[in-house]
Amino acid sequence: MLTVLAPEMGGCRVLGQVWGGWRRGPGVRAAPTASSFGTEARHQQQRRGSSKRSGPLDDQPFSGLLRPENLSREELVDVLRAAVVDQKGPLVTLNKPQGLPVTGKPGELTLLSVLPELSQSLGLGERELQVVRASGKETSGLVLLSSCPQTASRLQKFFTHSQRARRPTVTYCAVTDGIPATSEGTIQAALKLEHIDGVNLVVPVKSPSRKDILEGVKRTLSYFRVVATGSGCALVQLQPLTGPG
Incomplete structure (x- = not known):
């Protein structure tokens, strides 16, 4: 997830995002700390072959960027399985890399297109995963999946209602x-x-102009709270109030 810091925070510059997760809500568990996607995926692939072979996230213009067009279905499933950070009951949370679309045209390699194989790989049998909450192609971040249609529907309604009420999730x-x-x-x-x-x-x-807004520039609003400070730095908690989060 790309984190942007505006002047309203006193001109501070973000050094790096260190954690992302869903706030507790009805039927939602707090997600654990998300480990580095690139590191986990590379280690997973190196264990399966020669350390000289490059993985899907190696030699990319940006760290952690994934190019699905360079992968086979099996390789993408391996990458996503290595990116799982939590699996409890019907819920699975994984750290989606930047560059991977959730949906796409028929024949394109997307998160949705490999969910049947990922479900089998995670030992879910006939209970196929479906997307509850996910970030867009241009961002990395946690994706919430569910193998239970009723749970997925309930959580989707929760996120929709929270977004309309501008309650951070x-x-x-x-x-x-x-x-x-x-x-x-x-x-x-x-x-x-x-x-x-x-x-x-x-x-x-x-300072976007009206023309910028018409051309697709989005205005965003987030709540922030300083959690700790030290050595000229601060640990800041941020909660988006607009957009899908």
Whole structure:
């Protein structure tokens, strides 16, 4: 997930996002700390073959970026299985890499297209996983899956109602270079997709015009709270109030 920090936080710069998870809600468990996707996937592949062979996330223009067109279905299933961070009951949480679309055209390699194989790989038998909550192709982040249709439906309704009421359902943490001037508040930022080195990335837009908004720039609002400070840095908790999170 690309984290953007606006001037409203006192000019602090994000050094890196360190955790992301769903806030507790009806039927939702807090997700555990998400480990580095790239590291886990590479270690998984190195155990299966020569250490000289490159994995699907090696030699990419951006760390952690996945190019599905360079993978077979089996390789993508292996990558996603290595990215699972929690599996309890019907719920499975995995850390989706940037560049992997959730849905797509027939024949395209997407998260949805390999869910039957992933379900079998995780030992779910005939209980096929379905997507409850996921980030977009341009971002990495936790994906919530369920092998129970009733549970999936209930959770989807919860997320939909929470979004309409602007109740945060996702929590991220970031380390900032500098300490915010206030201990809590809101961040307003405008974001857009930009094609950089052959990859679509989410980037901030300063003072967007009406034309920018019409061309697809999105205004976002997030709540932040400083959790801890030290050595000129701060651990900040962020909760998106707009968008899918």
